[in-house]
Amino acid sequence: MAILRACGLRKEYGRGTGLVRAVDHVDLDVEAGETVAIVGPSGCGKSTLLHLLGGLERPTGGELRLADRRIDRMSETELARLRRQAIGFVFQAFQLVDELTALENVELPALLAGAGPRVARRRAVELLERVGLADRAAHLPAALSGGQRQRVAVARALVGRPYVVLADEPTGNLDSAATTEVLRLFAALRADGQTLLLVTHESRVAATADRVITMRDGALVGQTNLAGAGGGLGAFAGLEG
Amino acid sequence: MQDVVLALLAKEPSHGYELRARLQEALGPMGDALNAGQVYVTLTRLEKAGLVTAEHVGQAHRPDRKVYALTADGRRRVDAWLADLTWGKPSEFHLKLVAAAAARLADPVDLVEAQRRELLRRLADVQRAALIEPDGSAAALLIEGITLRLEADLRWLDACARHWDRKG
Numbered sequence: 328m329a330i331l332r333a334c335g336l337r338k339e340y341g342r343g344t345g346l347v348r349a350v351d352h353v354d355l356d357v358e359a360g361e362t363v364a365i366v367g368p369s370g371c372g373k374s375t376l377l378h379l380l381g382g383l384e385r386p387t388g389g390e391l392r393l394a395d396r397r398i399d400r401m402s403e404t405e406l407a408r409l410r411r412q413a414i415g416f417v418f419q420a421f422q423l424v425d426e427l428t429a430l431e432n433v434e435l436p437a438l439l440a441g442a443g444p445r446v447a448r449r450r451a452v453e454l455l456e457r458v459g460l461a462d463r464a465a466h467l468p469a470a471l472s473g474g475q476r477q478r479v480a481v482a483r484a485l486v487g488r489p490y491v492v493l494a495d496e497p498t499g500n501l502d503s504a505a506t507t508e509v510l511r512l513f514a515a516l517r518a519d520g521q522t523l524l525l526v527t528h529e530s531r532v533a534a535t536a537d538r539v540i541t542m543r544d545g546a547l548v549g550q551t552n553l554a555g556a557g558g559g560l561g562a563f564a565g566l567e568g
Numbered sequence: 569m570q571d572v573v574l575a576l577l578a579k580e581p582s583h584g585y586e587l588r589a590r591l592q593e594a595l596g597p598m599g600d601a602l603n604a605g606q607v608y609v610t611l612t613r614l615e616k617a618g619l620v621t622a623e624h625v626g627q628a629h630r631p632d633r634k635v636y637a638l639t640a641d642g643r644r645r646v647d648a649w650l651a652d653l654t655w656g657k658p659s660e661f662h663l664k665l666v667a668a669a670a671a672r673l674a675d676p677v678d679l680v681e682a683q684r685r686e687l688l689r690r691l692a693d694v695q696r697a698a699l700i701e702p703d704g705s706a707a708a709l710l711i712e713g714i715t716l717r718l719e720a721d722l723r724w725l726d727a728c729a730r731h732w733d734r735k736g
């Protein structure tokens with residue numbers, strides 16, 4: 328079953344000669360448990376699409392369903408609640424609160440969503456463990472490496488047990504080793520059945536998805552299926568020489 | 569080299585020196601090392617293999633020249649080469665795109681896309697291995713090298729797609 332479903336989704340900015348079709352009639356089904364990567368040149372509309380899918384921005388037209396609920400015409404209040412509970416966001420620049428510890432950063436959205444302090448704390452501790460950072464709970468973001476900060480951000484995204492985690496260039500600020508850390512975490516989440524949609528310009532990151540979708544000028548123009556890909560490691564041989 | 573020469577002949581029957589000139593045009597400075605002998609040796613081998621035929625064309629005041637043309641077998645080999653996704657040197661893939669475009673055998677953008685999918689699948693296999701390989705092992709180092717190379721190749725394929733998209 329498609330957990331996230333976009334039909335003829337559009338987002339336009341400006342008007343007349345200044346009209347930009349940032350997202351141009353996108354049809355997209357994301358199945359529960361799937362990892363989907365969206366790639367494409369800068370300015371092709373990847374972030375805008377992700378913002379529409381996550382209810383951060385309103386579409387100009389088209390339909391959008393999350394777990395079979397129309398979300399494109401929800402009220403602001405409903406949408407705000409949905410964003411807190413049903414969708415997890417991960418950004419390139421982590422967007423952690425500098426003054427809060429790792430643990431507090433993770434529990435903050437739970438508190439905002441109305442969870443009691445003890446429940447929120449328990450959930451945050453559990454998630455920091457999940458991302459392998461239980462021993463860094465009391466650290467401020469400044470005292471964490473980039474990879475660790477992004478793992479905290481992933482833990483925070485998971486607090487509301489979201490249907491889908493949306494990640495915009497999650498490894499864009501990370502070096503190779505930290506990218507591996509985050510990719511390992513994503514692989515573990517996926518093994519638990521977490522649905523994940525990520526935007527990336529790194530082919531290495533895209534290659535960890537079940538499906539890679541290419542976007543150009545606001546439209547989805549191609550798709551490569553990677554689930555159960557290729558000839559296994561024997562394919563290495565073809566690279567040599 | 570054999571495949572490239574065959575593909576260039578798919579456009580029209582040609583003399584050896586015309587083929588060499590077209591190769592050098594496509595390769596630019598990389599084609600400087602290409603001597604006439606290499607092209608003729610290749611053509612002779614292809615003729616022996618029945619992939620091309622040579623016809624003598626008489627010229628006034630000069631020795632005859634040979635004009636080479638593809639045979640049906642030669643044409644089949646060209647089609648197989650275009651469909652083959654084995655990844656070798658950039659120069660070979662580059663010439664494949666040039667030849668395919670010149671002879672209108674295939675849309676270079678489609679060839680690039682097929683190759684991109686293939687490399688992405690390989691990268692997916694490599695990444696699956698990378699994520700379970702312990703850091704610091706000898707195999708992890710090899711995996712890193714293969715990953716970096718595939719990433720570079722994929723970036724170049726993006727550049728190929730942009731180039732041929734503008735032309736097409």
Ligand SMILES: Nc1ncnc2c1ncn2[C@@H]1O[C@H](COP(=O)(O)OP(=O)(O)OP(=O)(O)O)[C@@H](O)[C@H]1O
Nearest residue numbers: 340341347348349368369370371372373374375376
């Ligand atoms: N708030 C806005 N107002 C006007 N135009 C916008 C706005 N946001 C985005 N755009 C335009 O929409 C298009 C898509 O932008 P978007 O940020 O989604 O691209 P992107 O694929 O994420 O690029 P990048 O890879 O550089 O992050 C661009 O042409 C951009 O200039």
Ligand SMILES: [Mg+2]
Nearest residue numbers: 373374375495
């Ligand atoms: Mg963006």
